[in-house]
Amino acid sequence: MTDEIAALAERVGHQFKDVTLLRRALTHGSQALAQGELGYERLEFLGDRVLGLAIADMLYHRFRAEEEGDLAVRLNALVRAETCATVARELDIGAALRMTKGEEKAGARDRGSILADACEAVIAALYLDGGMPVARAFIETWWGPKLEAMKAPPRDPKTILQEWAQAQKKGLPRYDAVGRTGPDHAPEFEIELTVSGLPPVLAKGSSKRMAEQAAAERMLTREGISS
Numbered sequence: 001m002t003d004e005i006a007a008l009a010e011r012v013g014h015q016f017k018d019v020t021l022l023r024r025a026l027t028h029g030s031q032a033l034a035q036g037e038l039g040y041e042r043l044e045f046l047g048d049r050v051l052g053l054a055i056a057d058m059l060y061h062r063f064r065a066e067e068e069g070d071l072a073v074r075l076n077a078l079v080r081a082e083t084c085a086t087v088a089r090e091l092d093i094g095a096a097l098r099m100t101k102g103e104e105k106a107g108a109r110d111r112g113s114i115l116a117d118a119c120e121a122v123i124a125a126l127y128l129d130g131g132m133p134v135a136r137a138f139i140e141t142w143w144g145p146k147l148e149a150m151k152a153p154p155r156d157p158k159t160i161l162q163e164w165a166q167a168q169k170k171g172l173p174r175y176d177a178v179g180r181t182g183p184d185h186a187p188e189f190e191i192e193l194t195v196s197g198l199p200p201v202l203a204k205g206s207s208k209r210m211a212e213q214a215a216a217e218r219m220l221t222r223e224g225i226s227s
Contacts, residue, residue, distance in 0.1 A: 004096040011091050012122065012138060016129050025121035028099035028114065029185040040121035043128075047120035050127045052079050054139040058147060066153075073153040078143055081116040081210060087142045088115035093122065108186055113206030157216035161195070164225050170196040173219075175212045178202070191215045198223065 009015070009022060016022050025043050032039030055078050059071050066074075077083065088094065094109045097118060108114050127135040158173070165173050179190035189208050193201045193215035201219045205211030220226075 002096070008091065008093060008096040012126070013141070014126055014130060014134055014138070016125070018129055021125040021129050022122065023098070025125040026093070026096050026098050026118060028097055028103060028108065028118075030100040030103045030108075031098045034100050040118055043121035043124040044117045045124075046127065047122065047124035048079070050123050050132070050135050051084075051120060051139060051143075054132075054136050055079055055143060055147070058140070058144070062147065070153040073155075074147070074150055077150070077154045077156075078147060081113060081207070083143075083146065084116035084119040085112040088119040090142065091119075093118050103186070106186075111186060111206065113210075114186060157213055157220055160225065161216045161220055164220075165195050170198075173216070175215065177208060177211075193219055195219065 005019075005022060005026060008026070009019075021043075024038055025040050025047075027037055027039045029039045029041065031037065052075070056071075056075055059074050059078075063071060063074070089110075094115055097109055097114070099108055103109075123135055123138065126138050161173055165171065174194045176192045176194070177189060178192045180187055181190075182188045186206070188204055188206060189211045190202060190204045191208065191211040191214075193203070193212070198219070201215050201222065203211050203215035203218050205214050
């Protein structure tokens with residue numbers, strides 16, 4: 001185990017019985033392909049479900065009077081890639097990622113989508129090594145403050161923009177994919193957002209959804225539209 005991975009294990013707060021799980025959770029696809037190893041993709045798949053279950057349970061017991069729809073909005077905000085990437089940066093997961101020099105030079109170590117995937121993979125590693133109580137404790141530590149800080153169900157930029165556009169009789173905002181760059185394991189999408197009567201906005205993101213959210217946020221800021 002490298003010094004960076006050992007330091008991350010300490011920050012995570014769990015002594016792994018099987019350290020290969022954590023090592024795999026931090027192995028980017030480029031490194032896996034170059035070395036003939038397993039990358040973090042399968043762990044990411046599992047970690048996403050573990051995170052979703054833990055957060056759903058936390059919300060169910062914390063906000064006992066809220067309807068399912070409001071709980072779902074809170075859940076989506078807490079498990080989305082942007083939040084996972086924020087937690088990854090707080091833990092400095094990027095420093096422990098195993099990737100090729102080429103990917104590192106391209107800025108992959110701090111790319112939001114990669115950090116989010118690795119964060120979910122770490123959750124899966126905790127779950128497989130120590131069971132749900134260990135994974136749950138980790139999630140409560142790093143997501144709990146974010147859950148408590150959410151005084152009301154959040155509203156995403158696309159929803160705010162759509163409601164404003166309809167109130168202004170401008171119809172629905174239109175999101176068009178105008179570009180895609182980067183390798184298959186780390187794509188970047190460019191979206192053009194148009195609203196009737198307004199200049200279009202361009203934004204990029206590691207997924208179409210993230211690019212659309214970024215474009216909506218940019219238009220809201222430019223037009224001085226608040227929630």
